[in-house]
Amino acid sequence: xxxxxxxxxxxxxxxxxxxxxxxxxxxxxxxxxxxxxxxxxxxxxxxxxxxxxxxxxxxxxxxxxxxxxxxxxxxxxxxxxxxxxxxxxxxxxxxxxxxxxxxxxxxxxxxxxxxxxxxxxxxxxxxxxxxxxxxxxxxxxxxxxxxxxxxxxxxxxxxxxxxxxxxxxxxxxxxxxxxxxxxxxxxxxxxxxxxxxxxxxxxxxxxxxxxxxxxxxxxxxxxxxxxxxxxxxxxxxxxxxxxxxxxxxxxxxxxxxxxxxxxxxxxxxxxxxxxxxxxxxxxxxxxxxxxxxxxxx
Amino acid sequence: xxxxxxxxxxxxxxxxxxxxxxxxxxxxxxxxxxxxxxxxxxxxxxxxxxxxxxxxxxxxxxxxxxxxxxxxxxxxxxxxxxxxxxxxxxxxxxxxxxxxxxxxxxxxxxxxxxxxxxxxxxxxxxxxxxxxxxxxxxxxxxxxxxxxxxxxxxxxxxxxxxxxxxxxxxxxxxxxxxxxxxxxxxxxxxxxxxxxxxxxxxxxxxxxxxxxxxxxxxxxxxxxxxxxxxxxxxxxxxxxxxxxxxxxxxxxxxxxxxxxxxxxxxxxxxxxxxxxxxxxxxxxxxxxxxxxxxxxxxxxxxxxxxxxxxxxxxxxxxxxxxxxxxxxxxxxxxxxxxxxxxxxxxxxxxxxxxxxxxxxxxxxxxxxxxxxxxxxxxxxxxxxxxxxxxxxxxxxxxxxxxxxxxxxxxxxxxxxxxxxxxxxxxxxxxxxxxxxxxxxxxxxxxxxxxxxxxxxxxxxxxxxxxxxxxxxxxxxxxxxxxxxxxxxxxxxxxxxxxxxxxxxxxxxxxxxxxxxxxxxxxxxxxxxxxxxxxxxxxxxxxxxxxxxxxxxxxxxxxxxxxxxxxxxxxxxxxxxxxxxxxxxxxxxxxxxxxxxxxxxxxxxxxxxxxxxxxxxxxxxxxxxxxxxxxxxxxxxxxxxxxxxxxxxxxxxxx
Numbered sequence: 014x015x016x017x018x019x020x021x022x023x024x025x026x027x028x029x030x031x032x033x034x035x036x037x038x039x040x041x042x043x044x045x046x047x048x049x050x051x052x053x054x055x056x057x058x059x060x061x062x063x064x065x066x067x068x069x070x071x072x073x074x075x076x077x078x079x080x081x082x083x084x085x086x087x088x089x090x091x092x093x094x095x096x097x098x099x100x101x102x103x104x105x106x107x108x109x110x111x112x113x114x115x116x117x118x119x120x121x122x123x124x125x126x127x128x129x130x131x132x133x134x135x136x137x138x139x140x141x142x143x144x145x146x147x148x149x150x151x152x153x154x155x156x157x158x159x160x161x162x163x164x165x166x167x168x169x170x171x172x173x174x175x176x177x178x179x180x181x182x183x184x185x186x187x188x189x190x191x192x193x194x195x196x197x198x199x200x201x202x203x204x205x206x207x208x209x210x211x212x213x214x215x216x217x218x219x220x221x222x223x224x225x226x227x228x229x230x231x232x233x234x235x236x237x238x239x240x241x242x243x244x245x246x247x248x249x250x251x252x253x254x255x256x257x258x259x260x261x262x263x264x265x266x267x268x269x270x271x272x273x274x275x276x277x278x279x280x281x282x283x284x285x286x287x288x289x290x291x292x293x294x295x296x297x298x299x300x301x302x303x304x305x306x307x308x309x310x
Numbered sequence: 311x312x313x314x315x316x317x318x319x320x321x322x323x324x325x326x327x328x329x330x331x332x333x334x335x336x337x338x339x340x341x342x343x344x345x346x347x348x349x350x351x352x353x354x355x356x357x358x359x360x361x362x363x364x365x366x367x368x369x370x371x372x373x374x375x376x377x378x379x380x381x382x383x384x385x386x387x388x389x390x391x392x393x394x395x396x397x398x399x400x401x402x403x404x405x406x407x408x409x410x411x412x413x414x415x416x417x418x419x420x421x422x423x424x425x426x427x428x429x430x431x432x433x434x435x436x437x438x439x440x441x442x443x444x445x446x447x448x449x450x451x452x453x454x455x456x457x458x459x460x461x462x463x464x465x466x467x468x469x470x471x472x473x474x475x476x477x478x479x480x481x482x483x484x485x486x487x488x489x490x491x492x493x494x495x496x497x498x499x500x501x502x503x504x505x506x507x508x509x510x511x512x513x514x515x516x517x518x519x520x521x522x523x524x525x526x527x528x529x530x531x532x533x534x535x536x537x538x539x540x541x542x543x544x545x546x547x548x549x550x551x552x553x554x555x556x557x558x559x560x561x562x563x564x565x566x567x568x569x570x571x572x573x574x575x576x577x578x579x580x581x582x583x584x585x586x587x588x589x590x591x592x593x594x595x596x597x598x599x600x601x602x603x604x605x606x607x608x609x610x611x612x613x614x615x616x617x618x619x620x621x622x623x624x625x626x627x628x629x630x631x632x633x634x635x636x637x638x639x640x641x642x643x644x645x646x647x648x649x650x651x652x653x654x655x656x657x658x659x660x661x662x663x664x665x666x667x668x669x670x671x672x673x674x675x676x677x678x679x680x681x682x683x684x685x686x687x688x689x690x691x692x693x694x695x696x697x698x699x700x701x702x703x704x705x706x707x708x709x710x711x712x713x714x715x716x717x718x719x720x721x722x723x724x725x726x727x728x729x730x731x732x733x734x735x736x737x738x739x740x741x742x743x744x745x746x747x748x749x750x751x752x753x754x755x756x757x758x759x760x761x762x763x764x765x766x767x768x769x770x771x772x773x774x775x776x777x778x779x780x781x782x783x784x785x786x787x788x789x790x791x792x793x794x795x796x797x798x799x800x801x802x803x804x805x806x807x808x809x810x811x812x813x814x815x816x817x818x819x820x821x822x823x824x825x826x827x828x829x830x831x832x833x834x835x836x837x838x839x840x841x842x843x844x845x846x847x848x849x850x851x852x853x854x855x856x857x858x859x860x861x862x863x864x865x866x867x868x869x870x871x872x873x874x875x876x877x878x879x880x881x882x883x884x885x886x887x888x889x890x891x892x893x894x895x896x897x898x899x900x901x902x903x904x905x906x907x908x909x910x911x912x913x914x915x916x917x918x919x920x921x922x923x924x925x926x927x928x929x930x931x932x933x934x935x936x937x938x939x940x941x942x943x944x945x946x947x948x949x950x951x952x953x954x955x956x957x958x959x960x961x962x963x964x
Contacts, residue, residue, distance in 0.1 A: 106344040201345040230344060242338040245346040252346040253338055267351050
C-alpha cells in the first residue's frame with residue numbers, strides 16, 4: 014500500500030512554501046503564523062482605543078496624550094496558530110480503484126500532503142476518519158516534527174465497514190475548535206453529506222470538500238457491459254441493469270449532473286468544492302486545482 | 311383458403327414458452343461496484359426479488375409472436391383455391407365450331423369462351439406470351455405468339471363461330487407443335503365439345519380444358535338432307551333431330567331456289583312444301599318429300615321450331631337435285647338394252663348411243679360393247695367382250711362357261727357387288743396386260759380388268775352381258791355405278807353433293823374448259839383458271855354453290871354442291887359430360903377446369919416471418935453494437951431482454 018508520506022523531497026519543499034488558505038482569522042491557542050482576531054503583543058500595530066479603567070498603563074500612548082490630553086491605548090495584532098481539520102472518508106466505497114488511482118490511498122496521500130502544509134506553517138492539524146460516523150480521531154498534531162506521527166496515523170487507517178453516513182459523522186465532529194476543515198470523500202451516500210457540511214459550517218469551520226471519484230466511476234470501462242447485477246460494496250444491495258452504450262451515456266451524463274448539483278449546493282453555503290478524478294497525479298492536483306480553488310495558498 | 315398440413319398449427323403452442331420467457335427474470339452476472347447510488351439515479355424502479363416479473367406487453371414480444379404466427383402459418387402450407395396461374399408460354403385453342411354459336415343468356419358460347427380467354431390474357435404473367443389457335447374446320451393460328459395483350463384481345467374479338475365442326479385434333483396437334491418449342495409451354499383448350507381423352511393424353515405439352523356451355527340447351531336441327539333420284543323421279547329426304555329433353559313442335563318449309571344467273575340475280579324462291587312435325591325428346595323425325603318440281607335445281611329446307619332454339623345455323627339446309635349436267639357417255643354398241651337402261655339410271659350421266667364406226671369425239675366416257683375402240687383414243691373407256699385385235703387388251707381365245715373363282719374384295723369396283731350368284735355362258739380369254747389388275751377371275755382367266763393406260767382409265771369386262779345373267783341381278787347397276795365412278799371420278803362422286811362448312815372441295819373441270827366459275831351463296835361469282843385438279847376451300851358459308859366450267863365464256867357444264875352443317879353432334883348442344891373431359895385431363899396429368907388450382911401461400915408467410923424477425927432484430931439492437939454472441943443469445947433466449955434494453959426511453963433520468 015502506498016504510504017501517506019510517499020512524497021519526494023522536491024514536492025515536500027514545494028509543500029512547505031504553501032499554506033492553508035483561511036478567509037477569516039480566529040483566535041488560536043498558541044503562538045503561530047496566523048494573525049489572530051484578538052489583539053496581542055506582537056510588534057505590528059493594529060489600532061487605538063480609549064483607555065478604560067484597569068487597562069495596562071504600559072500600553073497607553075503617551076505621545077497622543079501629550080497632544081490630545083486624552084488617554085488612548087495602542088493595540089497590536091496577536092499572531093496565533095490555526096487548527097486544520099482533515100476529514101478522511103474511509104468508507105468501503107473508498108476502497109476502489111487500481112494502483113495510484115485507488116481512492117482511499119489517493120485520499121490518504123492528499124490528507125498527508127495537506128497536513129504537512131499546515132504543520133510546516135506552525136498550524137495545528139487534527140485528522141479524523143469518517144464513515145458511518147467518526148471512526149477515529151487523531152491527536153492534534155503541531156509542529157513540523159509532528160508530521161512523522163501524522164503520516165504514521167494515516168498509514169494505519171483501513172477501510173471501515175458499514176454504510177457511509179457523512180451527515181451523522183460530520184455533525185458529531187462539529188464541536189471542535191473552529192478552523193479550516195477539509196473533507197476528502199467520494200460523497201457516495203444519500204444527500205452527499207450536505208447536512209453534515211452545514212453543521213460544520215455552523216460550528217464555525219471553513220469547509221472545503223475534495224470530491225474523489227475513481228476514473229471507472231466517471232466512465233465505466235469496457236468490461237461493464239451486458240446484463241449485470243450491480244452489488245453495492247457497502248450495503249450489499251444490488252441493482253439489475255443491462256448496460257449498453259445508450260445507458261452508459263446516460264450514466265456519464267448523470268454523474269456529471271450529480272457533481273454539478275453538489276457544486277451548486279456547496280456554492281450556496283460558501284463551501285469550496287473541488288471535484289477530482291483519482292487518475293490525476295496528486296502533486297499536480299495540490300499545486301493546480303487546490304490553489305486555483307484557494308484551498309491552499 | 312385451406313391448409314395442407316393443419317397439424318402444424320400445433321406449433322403455435324410455442325407462443326407459451328415465449329411469453330413465459332418474458333415473465334421469467336433473466337440471470338445476470340454479479341458485479342461489485344463502489345455504490346449503486348449512481349445507478350439508482352438511472353433506474354429508480356426497484357424490482358422485487360422474485361423469479362417472476364410482472365408481464366409488460368411490448369413491441370418486441372408482439373413482433374416475436376407475429377413472426378411465430380407467420381412461420382407456423384407457413385408450415386401449415388396454406389393455399390388458396392384460385393384459377394390456375396398461367397405459365398410463361400401459353401397456347402390457347404378456342405373452339406369456333408357451329409355449336410359455339412349457340413345463344414346462351416346474353417351471348418353465345420363463343421362470347422363466354424372469349425371471356426374466359428380474356429381472363430387468361432389478364433392473368434398472363436409479365437413477360438408471358440400467348441399463341442391463339444382457332445379450331446374451326448381447320449386449326450389455324452389466329453394470333454401468333456406475342457406478349458401484347460391488346461393484340462391478343464383484338465385477335466380474340468375478331469373470332470367468329472364457324473358453321474361447321476371443329477377440327478379439335480388438328481388444332482391441338484398444331485398447338486402441341488407450337489408448345490413443344492417453348493419452354494414451360496402449356497395448352498389451354500376452350501371448348502364446349504366432348505374432347506377425346508386420347509387426343510389430350512397423346513399431347514406432349516400439359517393441357518388444361520376450360521369447358522363452356524350451359525346445362526340445358528334447347529335446339530332442333532336438320533341433321534340429314536339428301537336427294538334420291540329414282541326412276542319415278544327425285545325424292546328429298548330430311549331428318550330433324552331434337553337433342554333436348556322435351557318433345558318439340560316445329561314446322562319445316564321447303565323452298566326451290568333458282569340458280570343465280572347474271573340476268574336475274576335476285577330471282578325469288580318458290581315454295582314447294584311445308585309440313586308440321588313433332589320431334590320427340592332425344593329423338594329425330596325423318597321426312598320424305600316426293601313430287602319435287604322437275605325444274606327445281608336447289609332445294610332449301612327451313613326449320614322453324616316452336617319456342618326457343620339456341621342454334622340457328624342448323625335450322626337451314628340445302629340440297630341440289632343434281633350435281634351438274636353430268637358426264638357425257640357414248641355407248642358404242644350394236645344394241646344392248648341392258649347397258650342403255652343401266653347407264654341411263656345412273657345419276658348425272660348423259661348417255662348417247664352410237665353405231666359402231668360412228669364414233670364421235672368430246673365424250674367423257676366411251677363404252678365399247680363388243681367392238682374395238684377407235685385406235686389412238688386416249689379417254690376413259692369401258693370395253694365389254696372385246697374382240698380379238700382390239701388394240702387395248704390381248705384376246706387369246708374364248709372360255710366356255712367360266713365359273714367365277716375369285717374376287718379382289720378390296721377393289722372399289724366391287725363395293726356392294728355380289729357376284730356369287732352370277733353365271734356366265736362364255737367369255738373372252740384375256741391376257742392381263744401390265745397396266746391392269748384383275749378384279750374378278752375365273753380360274754386363270756381374268757373376267758374384269760382395270761387400270762390406267764396412256765393416262766386414261768380403262769376397264770375391261772370379258773364377257774357379253776347377253777351371255778350372262780348379271781343384268782338381271784341387283785349387282786348390275788351397282789357395278790355400273792362403280793365402273794363409271796372409277797372411269798371418271800370427278801363426276802362419279804368425288805365431288806360430293808354436300809360438304810361440311812370449311813371443307814375442301816375438289817373441282818375437276820371438264821376437258822376443254824379454260825375457266826371455272828364458282829358462285830357462293832349470296833356472292834358474286836369467283837373465276838378461277840382451269841387446271842386439271844382444283845381445290846376449292848372457300849366454303850365457310852352454308853348454302854348452294856354453283857360451279858360452271860367455261861370455255862371462252864361458253865358454259866360447258868353447270869353443276870355445284872351444297873355446304874351444310876348436317877351434324878347431329880354439333881346440333882346436340884349438351885356440353886360434354888364432365889367425366890369424359892375429366893378423364894381426358896386426368897390422363898394428361900393436368901388440372902382440368904379453371905378454378906381448381908391451388909396457390910400456395912407459404913412463401914409469403916415465410917417472407918413475412920423473416921421480415922418480422924429482421925424488424926425485431928433491428929428494434930432490439932437499435933442503439934447497440936450488434937454482435938454475433940448477442941444475436942445467438944437472442945435467438946436462443948428470446949426472453950432475454952432487460953427492461954432497460956427493451957425501451958431505454960422509458961427510463962427517465964431523475
